Amino acid sequence: MLLRNCRFIVTQNEKREILENKDILIENGKILEIGNNLSKKDEVVDCSDKIIIPGLINSHTHAAMNLLRGVSDDKNLQEWLNEDIWPREAKINGELCYQGTLLATAEMLLTGTTCFNDMYFHTGDVARAAEKSGMKCFLGQVMHDFFDEDKTDDEVKNAEKEITKIVDLKNERIKPAITPHSVETCSDELLIKSKELANKYNLLLHMHLSETEKEVNDCLKNRGKRPLILLDNLGLIKNKFIGAHGIHFNEEEINLLNKNNSFIIYNPCSNAKLASGICPARELNYLCIGTDSVASNNNLNLFEEMKFGVLLQRVKYNDVGAMSTQRIFDSATIEGARALGIEKETGSIEIGKKADLVLIDKNNIFLNPNHNIISNLVYSFNGTVSDVMINGNFSVRNKEIVNFDLGELIEKVENFRELF
Amino acid sequence: MLLRNCRFIVTQNEKREILENKDILIENGKILEIGNNLSKKDEVVDCSDKIIIPGLINSHTHAAMNLLRGVSDDKNLQEWLNEDIWPREAKINGELCYQGTLLATAEMLLTGTTCFNDMYFHTGDVARAAEKSGMKCFLGQVMHDFFDEDKTDDEVKNAEKEITKIVDLKNERIKPAITPHSVETCSDELLIKSKELANKYNLLLHMHLSETEKEVNDCLKNRGKRPLILLDNLGLIKNKFIGAHGIHFNEEEINLLNKNNSFIIYNPCSNAKLASGICPARELNYLCIGTDSVASNNNLNLFEEMKFGVLLQRVKYNDVGAMSTQRIFDSATIEGARALGIEKETGSIEIGKKADLVLIDKNNIFLNPNHNIISNLVYSFNGTVSDVMINGNFSVRNKEIVNFDLGELIEKVENFRELF
Numbered sequence: 001m002l003l004r005n006c007r008f009i010v011t012q013n014e015k016r017e018i019l020e021n022k023d024i025l026i027e028n029g030k031i032l033e034i035g036n037n038l039s040k041k042d043e044v045v046d047c048s049d050k051i052i053i054p055g056l057i058n059s060h061t062h063a064a065m066n067l068l069r070g071v072s073d074d075k076n077l078q079e080w081l082n083e084d085i086w087p088r089e090a091k092i093n094g095e096l097c098y099q100g101t102l103l104a105t106a107e108m109l110l111t112g113t114t115c116f117n118d119m120y121f122h123t124g125d126v127a128r129a130a131e132k133s134g135m136k137c138f139l140g141q142v143m144h145d146f147f148d149e150d151k152t153d154d155e156v157k158n159a160e161k162e163i164t165k166i167v168d169l170k171n172e173r174i175k176p177a178i179t180p181h182s183v184e185t186c187s188d189e190l191l192i193k194s195k196e197l198a199n200k201y202n203l204l205l206h207m208h209l210s211e212t213e214k215e216v217n218d219c220l221k222n223r224g225k226r227p228l229i230l231l232d233n234l235g236l237i238k239n240k241f242i243g244a245h246g247i248h249f250n251e252e253e254i255n256l257l258n259k260n261n262s263f264i265i266y267n268p269c270s271n272a273k274l275a276s277g278i279c280p281a282r283e284l285n286y287l288c289i290g291t292d293s294v295a296s297n298n299n300l301n302l303f304e305e306m307k308f309g310v311l312l313q314r315v316k317y318n319d320v321g322a323m324s325t326q327r328i329f330d331s332a333t334i335e336g337a338r339a340l341g342i343e344k345e346t347g348s349i350e351i352g353k354k355a356d357l358v359l360i361d362k363n364n365i366f367l368n369p370n371h372n373i374i375s376n377l378v379y380s381f382n383g384t385v386s387d388v389m390i391n392g393n394f395s396v397r398n399k400e401i402v403n404f405d406l407g408e409l410i411e412k413v414e415n416f417r418e419l420f
Numbered sequence: 421m422l423l424r425n426c427r428f429i430v431t432q433n434e435k436r437e438i439l440e441n442k443d444i445l446i447e448n449g450k451i452l453e454i455g456n457n458l459s460k461k462d463e464v465v466d467c468s469d470k471i472i473i474p475g476l477i478n479s480h481t482h483a484a485m486n487l488l489r490g491v492s493d494d495k496n497l498q499e500w501l502n503e504d505i506w507p508r509e510a511k512i513n514g515e516l517c518y519q520g521t522l523l524a525t526a527e528m529l530l531t532g533t534t535c536f537n538d539m540y541f542h543t544g545d546v547a548r549a550a551e552k553s554g555m556k557c558f559l560g561q562v563m564h565d566f567f568d569e570d571k572t573d574d575e576v577k578n579a580e581k582e583i584t585k586i587v588d589l590k591n592e593r594i595k596p597a598i599t600p601h602s603v604e605t606c607s608d609e610l611l612i613k614s615k616e617l618a619n620k621y622n623l624l625l626h627m628h629l630s631e632t633e634k635e636v637n638d639c640l641k642n643r644g645k646r647p648l649i650l651l652d653n654l655g656l657i658k659n660k661f662i663g664a665h666g667i668h669f670n671e672e673e674i675n676l677l678n679k680n681n682s683f684i685i686y687n688p689c690s691n692a693k694l695a696s697g698i699c700p701a702r703e704l705n706y707l708c709i710g711t712d713s714v715a716s717n718n719n720l721n722l723f724e725e726m727k728f729g730v731l732l733q734r735v736k737y738n739d740v741g742a743m744s745t746q747r748i749f750d751s752a753t754i755e756g757a758r759a760l761g762i763e764k765e766t767g768s769i770e771i772g773k774k775a776d777l778v779l780i781d782k783n784n785i786f787l788n789p790n791h792n793i794i795s796n797l798v799y800s801f802n803g804t805v806s807d808v809m810i811n812g813n814f815s816v817r818n819k820e821i822v823n824f825d826l827g828e829l830i831e832k833v834e835n836f837r838e839l840f
Contacts, residue, residue: 066789067789068791069788069789069791069795069796069800070789070790070791070792070795070796070799070800071791071792073745073792073795073799074740074741074744074745075740076740103788106785107785107786110785111802269727269731272731272732272734272735273730273731273734273740273799274734274740275734275735275737275738275739275740275742277738278735294800297799297800298795298796298799298800299786299799299800299801299802301786301802304724304727304802307689307724308728308731310693311689311692311693311728312692312735314692314693314694314695315692315695315698315732315735317695318695318697319695320494320495320496320693320694320695321494322695324494325493325494363827363830365526365527365530365826365830366527366719366721368489368523368830368833368834369486369487369489369490369833369834369836369837370490370834370837371488371489371490371491371837371840372490372491372493375489375490375493375718376489376490376718379490379493379693379717379718379719380489380490380714380717380718380719381719382531382719382721382724382802382803382804383802384802384804406785407783410783410785410788413788413789414788414789414790416789417789417790417791420791
């Protein structure tokens with residue numbers, strides 16, 4: 001396929017080049033060439049009125065929770081989980097999980113996201129939805145034993161079973177991850193076994209970390225250590241560890257993260273909405289970004305997340321220099337890819353990488369005048385992209401989902417509403 | 421005109437009723453009836469898949485600054501104004517002002533705003549753009565003498581001249597307002613004359629107020645009083661006063677505002693982006709909302725503004741109860757109308773009011789499932805509305821601007837870019 005005469009290409013390559021009026025030649029799902037007057041016999045797409053950006057990466061989701069958008073908006077994390085979310089989640093079976101995740105993929109695709117890092121239940125069903133959507137993802141089966149040692153082994157066995165389901169799919173777009181829930185819900189034993197499982201299969205270890213002051217205080221009181229120090233002592237934060245939220249760190253912990261090259265996933269909207277606090281993103285060397293679920297956000301629109309990500313850093317530090325526009329855009333593209341260990345495959349538009357591309361109308365009302373493309377994308381654009389391609393295949397074409405009937409799905413999901 | 425079988429009508433009436441499957445009958449620009457099986461011979465619009473909300477009200481704008489989107493993103497208010505904005509604004513003549521404002525009206529209309537409260541220069545040209553767009557507005561010619569007494573009278577005379585231009589338009593949609601810039605740029609003499617001008621014509625008095633700590637400190641140092649106390653002593657905050665930003669107030673000032681029924685315009689995105697602080701909205705009895713200009717936001721999308729408005733209150737007070745979803749939606753509808761003194765005409769969907777209505781696709785990806793309409797509109801929706809009607813006339817139809825060629829305008833404005 002040839003994307004001809006792309007008006008702007010926001011490459012996110014090492015020099016952060018923005019190319020003008022170039023062609024992108026795609027073969028076997030990869031970017032074969034970027035240049036002028038490239039030729040191709042089969043499909044040619046005129047991109048003379050398009051801005052092309054790398055597919056965005058949402059590094060922390062619970063996709064199936066799209067079923068629960070707007071059920072509870074005014075509680076803090078603990079009350080929200082205990083009173084409103086966990087009782088409803090208990091009703092989500094595999095089929096509901098599939099439908100909810102499929103709805104989430106539609107929302108992500110329609111706002112330019114091509115890859116997500118998910119943590120939920122019924123992971124085999126989540127994988128079915130991801131497969132149908134065309135998206136890339138990392139999927140983990142949540143583990144928590146609530147400090148009941150009778151449950152620990154079952155949690156691990158179940159997670160391993162779900163990993164096997166994903167491996168059996170033999171779909172290179174869909175990768176398993178190991179996802180213990182948090183130090184609030186996992187015993188030391190479970191955390192250690194999570195680490196062993198991650199090592200056994202060489203997988204990403206993704207968990208919630210230091211999201212609330214309560215989590216830190218409980219951990220100090222019950223285990224004598226702050227959450228990150230506990231994880232470090234148990235050997236979890238080496239290698240492929242990635243922590244979601246990461247709000248309440250002291251200086252020692254920030255140094256530890258930076259020294260270990262550990263990524264934190266910044267979730268600005270969810271953290272603000274639940275009044276959990278603001279991630280000290282400015283201090284962190286390794287940062288990616290996520291939306292969390294729509295139950296606490298309440299959408300999966302990374303463009304909005306990027307804007308609010310910068311704004312909250314400025315509020316936290318009372319400093320307009322607290323975070324640059326380029327850095328937040330990096331967190332949703334190349335740094336997101338690096339966090340997930342897929343930076344050789346995606347996260348930027350470069351020869352040899354997979355064609356994970358988002359096309360945006362240059363004449364969009366939010367993108368004019370065009371004094372500064374990155375600024376317009378981060379602070380102004382509302383996420384309504386025109387086309388999305390993953391591994392060279394369109395998953396969104398002319399603002400419509402390609403791989404399933406979205407209208408039918410919305411109707412189906414609306415009918416589930418009374419269950420909750 | 422008949423809007424037939426509206427799936428949901430978010431009335432914003434006193435009981436905040438949400439009606440289902442009702443017709444809205446419109447005659448002579450007004451809502452004549454709301455009910456079932458209403459009949460009408462002429463135009464009928466099927467609304468069985470639409471959510472109808474009142475037209476949104478943006479209570480603080482500098483519309484023409486749409487020309488300057490993204491020119492400066494990383495400075496605080498004073499540096500941003502002195503170094504990047506004022507030098508560029510000096511180049512904006514009447515014609516540029518007209519084109520920039522027209523672009524702003526397109527952005528506002530396409531995101532469901534029907535009325536804006538503007539403060540700028542070349543007000544006669546701003547009025548021409550507003551007239552063309554079909555929008556309602558309050559327009560003020562900015563006055564500032566920078567404490568140079570030779571300039572004071574000229575500023576007042578010029579503002580009065582611009583008021584006359586607007587009155588001469590004889591367009592009931594377009595109303596003049598009196599807009600001294602701020603205590604940072606206006607002498608006592610100019611503030612007093614502003615008040616007299618507002619009284620003479622019985623107009624809204626709209627100005628920036630307590631936006632930065634510097635403003636408060638300078639006022640204390642140079643005039644021995646905090647900004648709001650100064651304005652009160654000079655007699656400005658009686659009657660039709662409305663203050664934009666309103667971030668740095670002490671308890672005495674908050675009490676004074678509440679006692680006087682004075683509205684503050686909350687501008688969450690702009691204030692966060694410029695690191696000016698967060699308005700103590702929770703403490704204020706009278707609150708409306710604005711975007712400020714795209715040069716500091718960087719868009720005019722009130723849906724995004726409402727979401728960040730709630731989130732920032734939760735951050736400021738570290739409390740999920742700091743602001744309710746309903747209150748922020750009120751600030752952009754009926755409370756916005758009240759702030760501008762037009763609550764008998766607009767701000768809610770009620771019999772006898774003007775038909776200022778926004779139609780939104782019920783099947784929009786951000787609005788499903790529909791557990792809670794107001795929550796979905798405030799926290800999830802990205803602002804892509806389908807139709808906008810002002811005084812019963814469509815200004816947006818099927819996501820397209822009705823009254824001018826937007827593509828042509830975008831091209832024209834892009835060509836102006838090199839001027840700045």
